[in-house]
Amino acid sequence: MMSNVQKVKGFSRQHLANSLTNKKFQLILFPTEQCNFRCVYCYEDFEIGKMPNWLVEATKTLIRNKIPKLEFLSLSWFGGEPLLAKDILFDIAEYSLSLAEKYGCKLTGDLTTNGFLLDIKTLTRLVELKQNSFQISIDGDKESHDKTRLTRSGRGSFDKIWTRLLDAANTDLGFSITLRVHVTDLNHESVLKFCERYDQTLQKDNRFNLLFQAITNLGGDNQKVITDLTSKKSAVHLVKELTQRYTVKTGSINPDTNYICYAGKPNSIGIRANGNLNKCTVALNDDRNAVGKINPDGTLTLNNEKFSTWVKGFTTLDSWQMGCPLSYMNSNSVVGDIAVKKVS
Numbered sequence: 001m002m003s004n005v006q007k008v009k010g011f012s013r014q015h016l017a018n019s020l021t022n023k024k025f026q027l028i029l030f031p032t033e034q035c036n037f038r039c040v041y042c043y044e045d046f047e048i049g050k051m052p053n054w055l056v057e058a059t060k061t062l063i064r065n066k067i068p069k070l071e072f073l074s075l076s077w078f079g080g081e082p083l084l085a086k087d088i089l090f091d092i093a094e095y096s097l098s099l100a101e102k103y104g105c106k107l108t109g110d111l112t113t114n115g116f117l118l119d120i121k122t123l124t125r126l127v128e129l130k131q132n133s134f135q136i137s138i139d140g141d142k143e144s145h146d147k148t149r150l151t152r153s154g155r156g157s158f159d160k161i162w163t164r165l166l167d168a169a170n171t172d173l174g175f176s177i178t179l180r181v182h183v184t185d186l187n188h189e190s191v192l193k194f195c196e197r198y199d200q201t202l203q204k205d206n207r208f209n210l211l212f213q214a215i216t217n218l219g220g221d222n223q224k225v226i227t228d229l230t231s232k233k234s235a236v237h238l239v240k241e242l243t244q245r246y247t248v249k250t251g252s253i254n255p256d257t258n259y260i261c262y263a264g265k266p267n268s269i270g271i272r273a274n275g276n277l278n279k280c281t282v283a284l285n286d287d288r289n290a291v292g293k294i295n296p297d298g299t300l301t302l303n304n305e306k307f308s309t310w311v312k313g314f315t316t317l318d319s320w321q322m323g324c325p326l327s328y329m330n331s332n333s334v335v336g337d338i339a340v341k342k343v344s
């Protein structure tokens with residue numbers, strides 16, 4: 001299908017403008033870095049707990065100071081598991097919504113959650129607060145999912161998550177749930193079984209959609225587990241095939257433009273549960289990603305050199321640098337404008 005999106009070097013002109021304008025702001029928040037799961041391939045170390053009170057207040061002050069000049073504010077909730085700190089999430093989202101209404105700013109919100117705690121009461125409140133877009137990871141059908149996505153007490157999590165999804169489908173709430181299906185070399189059959197289950201239940205509900213993702217090595221201490229799951233590289237082929245199948249089925253249009261990661265956007269910043277500022281949500285312990293901190297008065301202290309390294313793609317329009325600044329940096333090491341020779 002021909003796309004009539006206006007492009008610059010493969011990027012949508014509109015998407016580039018949205019990433020640069022100071023009328024839009026994306027705040028990525030980590031209300032807690034604790035998790036109720038212990039997925040076997042997880043790269044997080046769970047050393048940081050919930051956002052302390054001063055930080056919740058500082059975040060609200062930052063939003064209060066920014067919002068009068070904004071047309072769009074988007075809150076993206078990460079963790080850990082953000083629903084383990086529902087009180088903080090609701091507090092900041094309620095405050096943001098009241099300000100957004102006052103200043104005529106459009107508020108949106110999305111959560112990257114494991115779905116375990118997404119009961120109807122919580123979902124209803126989140127929808128009221130415009131925090132109604134969710135990404136939930138699934139590792140295939142029950143037998144495969146329950147081997148890798150374990151609760152902290154070591155139990156499988158599939159049944160609970162699936163019940164949450166069916167319960168959500170039985171409401172008339174306005175939300176969108178993307179099920180991010182992780183594909184490894186070892187779970188093809190199970191992924192196909194999950195697709196069948198989905199086809200018979202959620203597929204006709206346009207609030208749900210599937211995103212297939214081959215598991216890759218994201219670092220951390222679990223390299224051996226990841227190598228076992230991905231060494232044959234067959235996952236990538238299945239991901240391609242299923243993406244094609246579900247794109248055709250849902251009639252969704254791939255605008256065929258290059259992806260821009262939020263980490264590379266000047267108008268996006270992440271606030272960790274300890275007040276540190278990050279650009280990327282994966283390289284959490286990487287010093288290049290520690291771009292500053294938020295102060296108790298809601299102001300941000302930024303290391304401009306580090307920050308500019310993440311957003312440099314906007315000067316080169318290099319699709320790799322824009323799509324994943326982290327992997328680009330890992331291969332082309334720079335700090336600010338100075339090339340750094342890697343010493344291993």
Ligand code: SF4
Pocket residue numbers: 261262263264280281282283323324325326327
């Ligand atoms: S920089 Fe790369 S690893 Fe980090 S959030 Fe973006 S796409 Fe993910």
